[in-house]
Amino acid sequence: MPAAEFLCCLTLKPEAAPIAVVWAYRRTGKHAFHVLTGALETRIDLADVPIEFANGVAAVSTAIAALLAAGRRVLVGWSFYSPDAAVMVGELQQVRRAIEDERVLHVVGGVHASAEPEAMLRSGFDLVAIGEGEQTIGELVAAWRDAGDVRAVPGTAHLAQDRLVRTPRTARLSLDDWPPVALRHERWGPIEITRGCIYACKFCQTPFFAGAAFRHRSVANIRHWVRELIHQGFRDFRFLTPTSLSYGSQGPEPELAAVEELLAGVRADIGPERRLFFGTFPSEVRPEHVSPAALQLLQRQVDNRTLILGGQSGSDRVLASSMRGHDVAAVERAVVLCVEHGFVPHVDFLFGLPDEDQEDIERTLCCMERLVEAGARVHGHTFLPLPGTPFRRAAAGVLTPVVRRHLQVLASRGAAYGQWEQQEVMAQDLVRARSPRPTD
Numbered sequence: 001m002p003a004a005e006f007l008c009c010l011t012l013k014p015e016a017a018p019i020a021v022v023w024a025y026r027r028t029g030k031h032a033f034h035v036l037t038g039a040l041e042t043r044i045d046l047a048d049v050p051i052e053f054a055n056g057v058a059a060v061s062t063a064i065a066a067l068l069a070a071g072r073r074v075l076v077g078w079s080f081y082s083p084d085a086a087v088m089v090g091e092l093q094q095v096r097r098a099i100e101d102e103r104v105l106h107v108v109g110g111v112h113a114s115a116e117p118e119a120m121l122r123s124g125f126d127l128v129a130i131g132e133g134e135q136t137i138g139e140l141v142a143a144w145r146d147a148g149d150v151r152a153v154p155g156t157a158h159l160a161q162d163r164l165v166r167t168p169r170t171a172r173l174s175l176d177d178w179p180p181v182a183l184r185h186e187r188w189g190p191i192e193i194t195r196g197c198i199y200a201c202k203f204c205q206t207p208f209f210a211g212a213a214f215r216h217r218s219v220a221n222i223r224h225w226v227r228e229l230i231h232q233g234f235r236d237f238r239f240l241t242p243t244s245l246s247y248g249s250q251g252p253e254p255e256l257a258a259v260e261e262l263l264a265g266v267r268a269d270i271g272p273e274r275r276l277f278f279g280t281f282p283s284e285v286r287p288e289h290v291s292p293a294a295l296q297l298l299q300r301q302v303d304n305r306t307l308i309l310g311g312q313s314g315s316d317r318v319l320a321s322s323m324r325g326h327d328v329a330a331v332e333r334a335v336v337l338c339v340e341h342g343f344v345p346h347v348d349f350l351f352g353l354p355d356e357d358q359e360d361i362e363r364t365l366c367c368m369e370r371l372v373e374a375g376a377r378v379h380g381h382t383f384l385p386l387p388g389t390p391f392r393r394a395a396a397g398v399l400t401p402v403v404r405r406h407l408q409v410l411a412s413r414g415a416a417y418g419q420w421e422q423q424e425v426m427a428q429d430l431v432r433a434r435s436p437r438p439t440d
């Protein structure tokens with residue numbers, strides 16, 4: 001039965017039956033599932049809804065079949081990043097071929113689905129959850145349990161008479177109101193300390209998905225979750241944030257007092273025997289935020305001696321046209337300061353950005369050489385025209401033979417690493433998968 005036709009059946013409000021949630025769980029998107037599971041754990045009324053984590057077509061199909069056989073209706077949740085979209089849509093279609101049953105609802109959310117809701121619905125998903133999912137997932141699961149009209153839940157989109165219908169957007173949430181991990185289901189990872197971003201780098205989905213303002217989790221709340229994770233045996237503590245040294249700030253200037261309050265507080269909780277990471281994987285630091293004071297603060301509080309800097313290009317012209325908000329000199333200054341303070345800077349570079357010409361490429365290659373000479377490593381990327389960003393309609397990023405050779409030489413010296421070749425293929429896949437009608 002086509003997805004749109006199936007959704008019409010939902011208005012008939014079938015008799016309520018026990019339900020279950022199955023996450024189509026993938027390593028690359030697992031943080032989202034942990035947060036959604038944590039959000040469901042806050043709903044006492046949903047405490048008896050089983051949640052299963054199934055990785056891959058066979059596991060998802062098997063989980064659905066077993067739950068149906070046990071008399072449950074099943075909400076299957078999907079979430080993935082744009083580069084994985086084609087593969088995950090293929091998996092959905094395989095699962096649907098294996099089990100087509102009106103007691104199963106396939107819901108997709110996350111950054112890619114929020115940017116391309118119509119394409120997702122036409123590829124077979126029943127419903128799209130748009131934007132932040134914590135509030136929406138609880139309401140969807142409750143509506144599914146009550147055999148209500150899931151299409152009416154705020155923050156969702158569906159097809160009706162072959163047209164995209166969106167319900168009202170949900171308000172931006174406060175991170176303190178939602179757990180960053182799922183303790184009861186033992187699903188955890190880095191603690192998200194900031195959501196949204198005031199910068200508007202044209203290649204990045206973050207500000208366009210999570211908003212153009214910083215929303216910080218409070219120090220007290222972060223320390224609460226740190227202590228909970230200590231009870232679970234955690235030894236290493238990492239944070240998720242779009243720009244590490246922006247913690248506590250609402251503008252472009254770092255608030256180092258807030259960063260110190262956070263790091264000193266967490267350090268007091270974890271003691272010297274556990275490790276604290278900041279400004280490194282899975283987050284990074286903007287180059288213009290690097291200062292002697294910031295580096296001395298990090299020296300005092302954190303265990304990492306690697307910092308990830310967003311450099312992106314060695315051309316001021318490309319940085320300006322990408323709206324990066326800093327210049328090449330800031331990157332070079334940050335690298336020198338990091339090395340002087342005992343940190344190894346890993347600098348992100350993005351090749352194939354729109355409008356990048358031969359002169360820009362040469363500037364970037366020279367810049368990379370200077371940074372490596374100064375003690376940095378290069379983390380190379382190929383530009384991906386991601387849905388939801390201002391560059392979504394740009395050509396796929398391509399590495400010129402000179403760039404490719406240069407990166408290979410640096411990599412052979414241990415001075416560069418990255419997945420630029422795989423990303424070149426991903427960029428082509430994204431262009432092929434573009435919806436024929438722009439959603440903008």
Ligand code: SF4
Pocket residue numbers: 197198199200201204205206207242243310
């Ligand atoms: S690349 Fe970083 S600084 Fe730029 S918009 Fe994205 S998250 Fe913000």
